[in-house]
Every structure is written in structure tokens, then in C-alpha cells.
Amino acid sequence: MSAEHAGAVAGPFGFRVTEQTAVPLTEQTRQLCCAPYVNGEFANQVIGEVIEDEHRAVAPSFGFDLAAVVRHCYQARRILLLRNALLTGLLGAGLGYVQKPTITLLTVGALMHTVRFVRTRRPSRRQRVFLPVILHHLLGWAPFLVAALVYFGLPLAGQAGAALRPFTGLSRDDLGGDALLDLASRTGEAVWHLAAGPVALAVLTLAVLVGYHVITYRILTSSLAHSEYPVLPPLPNARIARRVARVATAQYGNVTVHSADPFLGTGDVVRAWSFALRLRRHSRDGAPGEPVMLDPLKINDEVRRRLMELGDEDLSHQQRVPGTCLVPHIVADGLRDLDDELVCGRERLTFPVAAPATVDAIIRHPQGGLRHFQRVVVGNVVAGEADNAVRTDDGRVVARLRHQEVGVSAFVHLAVEGGLLYVEFVATVLPPVQHRYHLLDALHGSAGRQWGRAIGQAWRGWLTDTAAAPWRLGRGVWRVSTGRSRMNRAERASREFRRYDYGARLSVRTLAAEPEPVTYLQKLDAEKYVKLIERVTAESVLDHLERHHIDTAEFSRRVSVIQDNSIHISGSTFQAATAIGVTGSVTQLQN
Incomplete structure (x- = not known):
């Protein structure tokens, strides 16, 4: 942000x-x-x-x-x-x-x-x-x-x-x-x-x-x-x-209060996986190792630091992932009581912003009904990047930077409970704005x-x-x-009922989006950035576990299944094809 x-x-x-x-x-x-x-x-x-x-x-x-x-x-x-x-x-x-x-x-x-x-x-x-x-x-x-x-x-x-x-x-x-x-x-x-x-x-x-x-x-x-x-x-x-003034500030909050979709406004889910890993030390004799206490804040900081490197300013413009933004994303259900900590009782509004100390507390205590994600957004070209043209070594312009208009978001949830590490990864793709709205x-x-x-x-x-x-x-x-009568009716409902659905139901950006990416390059870009974020997430978790001498054999096997979910078979002997994983694909090549 x-x-x-x-x-x-x-x-x-x-x-x-x-x-x-x-x-x-x-x-x-x-x-x-x-x-x-x-x-x-x-x-x-x-x-x-x-x-x-x-x-x-x-x-x-x-x-x-x-x-x-x-x-x-x-x-x-x-x-x-x-x-x-x-x-x-x-x-x-x-x-x-x-x-x-x-x-x-x-x-x-x-x-x-x-x-x-x-x-x-x-x-x-x-x-x-x-x-x-x-x-x-x-x-x-x-x-x-x-x-x-x-x-x-x-x-x-x-x-x-x-x-x-x-x-x-x-x-x-x-x-x-x-x-x-x-x-x-x-x-x-x-x-x-x-x-x-x-x-x-x-x-x-x-x-x-x-x-x-x-x-x-x-x-x-x-x-x-x-x-x-x-x-x-x-x-x-x-x-x-007054309502628009409130919207102008609330839209930039890090708390998403939703009615049905915790990833509202980010598009359709294109990739999702999760698993739990037992936190034990390496064991050379094959016996279970000793349990390890892992600080969830430190592993979240490690993942955050590695993800921020995708758009690091130390990288050249050619190697930097364009429009990268990393923010905390707190998810909460919309149906809440008036005396809920997330609701301002005087104004009967949900708080859109969680303080840094609050975010840390939610990470340490994932059982409180609030879910913390690290959200990585790729695709919002900021000021200055749009002028970065493709140039040869001698400075000649080959092509102007053309943004593909597809928004890619990845949500990473890391929680330590019961002596296990729970890792959750969700990637969404938001298609471009409809062509007819490009009239201007x-x-x-x-x-x-x-x-x-x-x-x-x-x-x-x-x-x-x-x-x-x-x-x-x-x-x-x-x-x-x-x-005005609809506004008054909603006002009475929020005042008369102890529980009220404060959750957002519709995203304006999603309402104006195409049903799916339009061009093939948009689809390729979305797939590319999802894989980049997924790879960095898995490697950062693996490195953090190895530095704390935690057994990562099971983690490595599962990551291999998730990432290497495509098999290319070459030759005339094989008559069948096999795909691994929920999103697995297979290509069979004939000689």
C-alpha cells in the first residue's frame, strides 16, 4: 500500500x-x-x-x-x-x-x-x-x-x-x-x-x-x-x-468484512492448495524428532520479505515484477453483533483498518474468527513504470510498455497450531475491464x-x-x-437488530470486468505471475524451516507434487498420459 x-x-x-x-x-x-x-x-x-x-x-x-x-x-x-x-x-x-x-x-x-x-x-x-x-x-x-x-x-x-x-x-x-x-x-x-x-x-x-x-x-x-x-x-x-467521504477512506483498509466471498474484488480462484506439517527436528535414526516451537511472526516476516523482493527497487526495471504490492489482508465475516470489537457501536460501522499490533495478534492467535493473509497484488502499474519502454543496449526504443490489464492476487496464510505449521495458498485472477468501458x-x-x-x-x-x-x-x-427510504430502512435494521450483516457483497471492479482474460497473452501473464509468487512462497517457507533445523522432507515432497504437476511424455511406446495434482496437466508428444 x-x-x-x-x-x-x-x-x-x-x-x-x-x-x-x-x-x-x-x-x-x-x-x-x-x-x-x-x-x-x-x-x-x-x-x-x-x-x-x-x-x-x-x-x-x-x-x-x-x-x-x-x-x-x-x-x-x-x-x-x-x-x-x-x-x-x-x-x-x-x-x-x-x-x-x-x-x-x-x-x-x-x-x-x-x-x-x-x-x-x-x-x-x-x-x-x-x-x-x-x-x-x-x-x-x-x-x-x-x-x-x-x-x-x-x-x-x-x-x-x-x-x-x-x-x-x-x-x-x-x-x-x-x-x-x-x-x-x-x-x-x-x-x-x-x-x-x-x-x-x-x-x-x-x-x-x-x-x-x-x-x-x-x-x-x-x-x-x-x-x-x-x-x-x-x-x-x-x-x-458523508457516506462517500467514508468510502473514500475505507476502501484502502486492510480489513475485508464480507458477506460470502473473502476474496471479494480479486476475481476467480485459479489455484489453491494447503497442507499441515509436523514441526519436528531432523532425526538421523528415523525416529520422530523433538517438537520445535516456531514463532508464526518470524515465518510470516520471512515470507513477506521474500515476496517483496519481487518488486525490489534494487532490481532493474527489466527484472522487476511490475506493479507489485504487498499488504496484510484481514478477513472477517459480515454478520456481527453491535458490541463486536470490529464494529464501531456509535456509528454502527465496521473498522476498515487494523493496527500493526492487531495484525500481529491475529497472526499469533488464528482461532479468533479473523483470518490473516499476506496479499500480493501484481498488475497495478504505478506512476513512472508506464514510461519504462523496452530498449536495446544502445537506448533505442523497441516497444512501449503495454500493461495487460489483468490483476493477479495471491493470498498466503501461515498459522502455527497444535505443533503443526499450516500453509495455505490461494491465487486469483481478475480479468480486464470490459472493452466497451474503454470508450474514453x-x-x-x-x-x-x-x-x-x-x-x-x-x-x-x-x-x-x-x-x-x-x-x-x-x-x-x-x-x-x-x-432515501432504502437508506432509512437499512439504518433502522442496523439499529433495531442486535446482529447485522455488515459484509460487502459486491465489488465495483468485478462488476465491470470481462468474464475471463481476453487475449492469450493475458492468460499467459496471469499464469506466469501465479507461478512466480507460488515458487517464492514455497522456497521462503522451506528456507525458514531449514534454518531452524526442522525436518522438511515431507514439505519438499508436497511442494514437488504441487509445482511439478505437468508431465511431458515423448516417444511412441507410451499410449497413456498421467497428470498429478488437482490442477495437473499433461502433454503427450509423438516422435
């Missing part, structure tokens, strides 16, 4: 008291701030989880500022509500003046929304009854053509036919110059009266959508631009501002290109966004108007 996040703690647990100063937004912060402008539901989920329960803990934040993300979620939701309100108002006016074209627009928009739902999601058996999959194959851009035909063509043809009906019984000789002029005049008036309303409705709804996209693009290219000090959006009221990096700063992109985006979503505006407006107004 960086030095600016270190704060004083008065008791065993406490809150950080350091002031938060304005710093440039990191890449992950910018991408997560972009997410609510691209996906409105993202904003609702973040606000509902982080803000609407003021007593809920927050997941640790590595590489991004959660408070800035929350502020942009509120701003994105305000802009989206305004857009949907304008579109709903225009639809209401259309139903009053141009009823049939408006109904046509709503119908075709709903049809296109159904098609996109079928294309982007795998419907259940019940949904397939009402949403035929045949739409996926038959309807692509066809609804646009159908909309243009029904919206303009058929009504115009009907009105033109009505205008021509008085002239259908006349012969060719009767159609003189005056009659033709009268026919043209009537046809033009009919077309104008028919087309004026639908065209105005179409133009105005498109203008609202274009304006919405232009506003969001300018936010992404100004306040979320590279190397900009953040001008954070305002918050709705003082109560929410793809946008060009020129206003002309932003307008062009906004017009194209508005046209592609014209029918669906316009048709869905009333529903989205109603749902958005409901969420905004009932937000």
Missing part, C-alpha cells in the same frame, strides 16, 4: 485519519468512471450497493478510486434521467398529434429491443416460447427498413390515394392544366400535413439522443482525460456526501469527430432508446425517489 494511504489507528481497529488529496486518475479509475455513461444499470448497481446501505463495508480498492466512480455514477444517472424525460415528453406529444406514426415507432422499437435481447442473451426455455429464436436469423437491420416503410411510406400512400380519389373518374380530356395543378396542390398539401408531424417527431427525438451522446463524450474527453486532475461531479445531498480511450478530442460519432450512435439506437424511454424513466424515477 502506498504511503499516502497510511493513517493512524488509535485502538486495535480504527478508521483512517489521513486527508485525501487530489491526484490524477489512474487508468482503472477512468475506465470505471466511464462505465455508468455507457451502461446505465452499472450506475444503479454501484449506488445501490455502496451508498444505499450506509453501514455496509466496502471491498478493498487496488488501482482505482471508488469515491470518484460513485460521483460519476450519480452524474451519469442524472443525465440519463433527463434524456429519458425529454424522449417521454416527445412521445406523449406525438400520441396527441401524430398518433399512428408514434404507435408505429413504439411498436418497431419494441420489436428491435426484443431482437437485441435474443441476440445478446441466451434465453431460457420459457423465454424462447415468447421470444422465437427465428427473429435472430430473420431480423437484422430489417426493422429499420420496416420502420421507414410503415412510418412514412404506407401513410403517405394512403393520403396520396385519398387526394387522388376525386380525379379517378375523370377522362384524359378532362384532366387539363387547371385540373393537374389542382391535383398537384392537393397532393402536396396532403403529404405536407401527413409528413410534418412524423418528421418533426423523428428529428426531435434524434436531436435529444445526439445531444445526450455529445454531452457524455465531452465529459469523457475533459474531466476524465489523461493527466488531468479530477474535477469530481457534485453529490445530491450532505448525507450521501477511443474518443478523439476534436469536436467534429465527437459530433459524427454521436450522430451515428444516436441513429443506431434511435428506435430502441426512444421506445424504451418511458419504461426507463419510470424505473429511474422510482430508484431515485425511493433511495
Whole structure:
């Protein structure tokens, strides 16, 4: 953890008291701030989880500022509500003046929304009854053509036919110059009266959508631009501002209070192993050696020191593991009593920070319901490392450093109980932020290109966004108007019940992540760093045991099984392959 996040703690647990100063937004912060402008539901989920329960803990934040993300979620939701309100108002006016074209627009928009739902999601058996999959194959851009035909063509043809009906019984000789002029005049008036309303409705709804996209693009290219000090959006009221201020400090704590996942916000578990080792001295005659008392603090310090060497500043930039961060990670269940030591009874909040003496006490006494891990984070490129280019010996630039955006975390738990050493290793991989949230990096700063992109985006979503505006407006107004009541309900529950679930349930970073690493290099990097951390952990434990003359034969065998879990068989004699370990793999090569 960086030095600016270190704060004083008065008791065993406490809150950080350091002031938060304005710093440039990191890449992950910018991408997560972009997410609510691209996906409105993202904003609702973040606000509902982080803000609407003021007593809920927050997941640790590595590489991004959660408070800035929350502020942009509120701003994105305000802009989206305004857009949907304008579109709903225009639809209401259309139903009053141009009823049939408006109904046509709503119908075709709903049809296109159904098609996109079928294309982007795998419907259940019940949904397939009402949403035929045949739409996926038959309807692509066809609804646009159908909309243009029904919206303009058929009504115009009907009105033109009505205008021509008085002239259908006349012969060719009767159609003189005056009659033709009268026919043209009537046809033009009919077309104008028919087309004026639908065209105005179409133009105005498109203008609202274009304006919405232009506003969001300018936010992404100004306040979320590279190397900009953040001008954070305002918050709705003082109560929410107090909660965001608390979140801004709690996100950097070393205590994770969770509801179900102790590794919340770190991705999926890709590797895990554990074993217990009897602590006895070496015995030359084969008899059990004498028991050895091992200090858990010393072995934890040894492992910590060796893991920190991965990003040691004494190493060259080429050999240093990029973005390495080593912090204590205290895990606690969220369901706690009001008089629990981890809960501040006055504010009914869990303490996010454990003092160093508290961490040492938890290591010595692992039976207290709090679990200590040493967490190693790889993948958060800090300031200065991004400028480290790949260079030849004579200084020529071969390639700029490109971060793979995958976060690797490893959790190491070491406990001494009952004369045994318990070693636990858990590795997780957090995929990169979704590609659509990288929009701010793809946008060009020129206003002309932003307008062009906004017009194209508005046209592609014209029918669906316009048709869905009333529903989205109603749902958005409901969420905004009932937000205070949800906060009050959580406040009453934390006050009235002796036991309350303070645990964090959702990680904003995980919510915005891809389902899995996207590129093959990202998968290779994740596997590489997991193996590096695992190797250093095992070697540091082994060296510490050998220095204290503890029998390490069993430990060495188990580590060999864990690390050497792949066998490569070469030759035509072997017809079968064997893999060792839970995550074992095997490759058979033929000559």
C-alpha cells in the first residue's frame, strides 16, 4: 500500500485519519468512471450497493478510486434521467398529434429491443416460447427498413390515394392544366400535413439522443482525460456526501468484512492448495524428532520479505515484477453483533483498518474468527513504470510498455497450531475491464469527430432508446425517489437488530470486468505471475524451516507434487498420459 494511504489507528481497529488529496486518475479509475455513461444499470448497481446501505463495508480498492466512480455514477444517472424525460415528453406529444406514426415507432422499437435481447442473451426455455429464436436469423437491420416503410411510406400512400380519389373518374380530356395543378396542390398539401408531424417527431427525438451522446463524450474527453486532475461531479445531498467521504477512506483498509466471498474484488480462484506439517527436528535414526516451537511472526516476516523482493527497487526495471504490492489482508465475516470489537457501536460501522499490533495478534492467535493473509497484488502499474519502454543496449526504443490489464492476487496464510505449521495458498485472477468501458480511450478530442460519432450512435439506437424511454424513466424515477427510504430502512435494521450483516457483497471492479482474460497473452501473464509468487512462497517457507533445523522432507515432497504437476511424455511406446495434482496437466508428444 502506498504511503499516502497510511493513517493512524488509535485502538486495535480504527478508521483512517489521513486527508485525501487530489491526484490524477489512474487508468482503472477512468475506465470505471466511464462505465455508468455507457451502461446505465452499472450506475444503479454501484449506488445501490455502496451508498444505499450506509453501514455496509466496502471491498478493498487496488488501482482505482471508488469515491470518484460513485460521483460519476450519480452524474451519469442524472443525465440519463433527463434524456429519458425529454424522449417521454416527445412521445406523449406525438400520441396527441401524430398518433399512428408514434404507435408505429413504439411498436418497431419494441420489436428491435426484443431482437437485441435474443441476440445478446441466451434465453431460457420459457423465454424462447415468447421470444422465437427465428427473429435472430430473420431480423437484422430489417426493422429499420420496416420502420421507414410503415412510418412514412404506407401513410403517405394512403393520403396520396385519398387526394387522388376525386380525379379517378375523370377522362384524359378532362384532366387539363387547371385540373393537374389542382391535383398537384392537393397532393402536396396532403403529404405536407401527413409528413410534418412524423418528421418533426423523428428529428426531435434524434436531436435529444445526439445531444445526450455529445454531452457524455465531452465529459469523457475533459474531466476524465489523461493527466488531468479530477474535477469530481457534485453529490445530491450532505448525507450521501458523508457516506462517500467514508468510502473514500475505507476502501484502502486492510480489513475485508464480507458477506460470502473473502476474496471479494480479486476475481476467480485459479489455484489453491494447503497442507499441515509436523514441526519436528531432523532425526538421523528415523525416529520422530523433538517438537520445535516456531514463532508464526518470524515465518510470516520471512515470507513477506521474500515476496517483496519481487518488486525490489534494487532490481532493474527489466527484472522487476511490475506493479507489485504487498499488504496484510484481514478477513472477517459480515454478520456481527453491535458490541463486536470490529464494529464501531456509535456509528454502527465496521473498522476498515487494523493496527500493526492487531495484525500481529491475529497472526499469533488464528482461532479468533479473523483470518490473516499476506496479499500480493501484481498488475497495478504505478506512476513512472508506464514510461519504462523496452530498449536495446544502445537506448533505442523497441516497444512501449503495454500493461495487460489483468490483476493477479495471491493470498498466503501461515498459522502455527497444535505443533503443526499450516500453509495455505490461494491465487486469483481478475480479468480486464470490459472493452466497451474503454470508450474514453477511443474518443478523439476534436469536436467534429465527437459530433459524427454521436450522430451515428444516436441513429443506431434511435428506435430502441426512444421506445424504451418511458419504461426507463419510470424505473429511474422510482430508484431515485425511493433511495432515501432504502437508506432509512437499512439504518433502522442496523439499529433495531442486535446482529447485522455488515459484509460487502459486491465489488465495483468485478462488476465491470470481462468474464475471463481476453487475449492469450493475458492468460499467459496471469499464469506466469501465479507461478512466480507460488515458487517464492514455497522456497521462503522451506528456507525458514531449514534454518531452524526442522525436518522438511515431507514439505519438499508436497511442494514437488504441487509445482511439478505437468508431465511431458515423448516417444511412441507410451499410449497413456498421467497428470498429478488437482490442477495437473499433461502433454503427450509423438516422435
